[in-house]
Amino acid sequence: MCSQAESIQGFAEIREIFESIQGEGILVGVRQLFVRFARCNLNCIYCDTPTDSTDCTNHITGEKLPNPVSREYVSEFFDRNVHSICLTGGEPLLYADFIASLPKTRPFYLETNMSLPEMAKKLTHVDFVAGDFKVREAIVDGYEELVENTVRCFRILRNREDRLTFCKFVLPERFDAEEVINNAISVENYVECFILQPVFGTSKRGIETILELQKVLMEKVCVDVRVIPQVHKYLGVM
Numbered sequence: 001m002c003s004q005a006e007s008i009q010g011f012a013e014i015r016e017i018f019e020s021i022q023g024e025g026i027l028v029g030v031r032q033l034f035v036r037f038a039r040c041n042l043n044c045i046y047c048d049t050p051t052d053s054t055d056c057t058n059h060i061t062g063e064k065l066p067n068p069v070s071r072e073y074v075s076e077f078f079d080r081n082v083h084s085i086c087l088t089g090g091e092p093l094l095y096a097d098f099i100a101s102l103p104k105t106r107p108f109y110l111e112t113n114m115s116l117p118e119m120a121k122k123l124t125h126v127d128f129v130a131g132d133f134k135v136r137e138a139i140v141d142g143y144e145e146l147v148e149n150t151v152r153c154f155r156i157l158r159n160r161e162d163r164l165t166f167c168k169f170v171l172p173e174r175f176d177a178e179e180v181i182n183n184a185i186s187v188e189n190y191v192e193c194f195i196l197q198p199v200f201g202t203s204k205r206g207i208e209t210i211l212e213l214q215k216v217l218m219e220k221v222c223v224d225v226r227v228i229p230q231v232h233k234y235l236g237v238m
């Protein structure tokens with residue numbers, strides 16, 4: 001079955017294609033080809049990324065293409081000298097069939113909101129999963145259902161020998177630490193480690209709260225909990 005966003009087989013709505021370093025999570029600094037899909041099924045209050053789908057900007061060639069864009073066009077850029085291909089958005093799981101049809105010339109790194117378990121089942125061949133576990137404070141409504149789906153997604157895309165999966169909590173100025181701890185416990189068996197990523201611009205006080213949470217998570221849940229900000233923004237790159 002096709003999602004609404006992915007209505008024509010072999011085509012997808014893509015906002016941009018670019019090359020940069022991975023600026024988030026445990027692979028910070030590796031060179032990647034980024035494919036940013038348009039549209040999202042969530043509307044997180046801190047989201048820094050426009051998700052509309054007017055044109056696809058290819059920052060490598062300088063082209064602007066009308067959407068949707070073909071699988072053949074996107075995969076033309078897959079033989080570049082990069083560590084891996086970052087599939088992000090918007091929400092890439094909306095395009096699971098399209099992604100499943102792409103040639104894997106480099107490892108696939110999926111950056112996802114972990115809200116669509118039926119789509120996640122189609123992407124078990126990815127090599128890295130940067131899975132968000134959204135905090136309640138980021139979500140306007142339907143948080144309980146989102147948590148259920150998130151745990152399902154982590155189970156489906158769990159860390160294993162041939163796939164590195166980690167869980168990212170993006171933390172605003174104020175958040176319910178108890179709830180984050182319980183959510184972490186619910187996925188601890190499915191992940192390699194936890195990343196605490198401050199919403200960009202969080203105050204010194206907010207960062208202190210995040211460092212406190214790191215200590216508690218390390219005691220109660222997992223030895224490997226890392227506080228890593230969005231490094232690309234400090235470097236001023238895409």
Ligand SMILES: C[S@@+](CC[C@H](N)C(=O)[O-])C[C@H]1O[C@@H](n2cnc3c(N)ncnc32)[C@H](O)[C@@H]1O
Pocket residue numbers: 040046047048049088089090091092111112113114131132168170197198199200230
């Ligand atoms: C733009 S999202 C796209 C992928 C997917 N929709 C998701 O949410 O994981 C990529 C990452 O950026 C994070 N992010 C978005 N806005 C942010 C902000 N203002 N500060 C810190 N992280 C942010 C998201 O939480 C997610 O981890």
Ligand SMILES: Nc1nc2[nH]cc(C(=O)O)c2c(=O)[nH]1
Pocket residue numbers: 020021022023024049088089111232237238
């Ligand atoms: N450099 C860089 N690293 C990133 N990692 C995740 C990103 C995203 O927006 O999904 C992102 C991004 O937009 N730029």
Ligand code: SF4
Pocket residue numbers: 040041042043044047048049051089090091113
């Ligand atoms: S799920 Fe990702 S792209 Fe969608 S609104 Fe939230 S941060 Fe933005």
Ligand SMILES: [Mg+2]
Pocket residue numbers: 048049
């Ligand atoms: Mg980004």
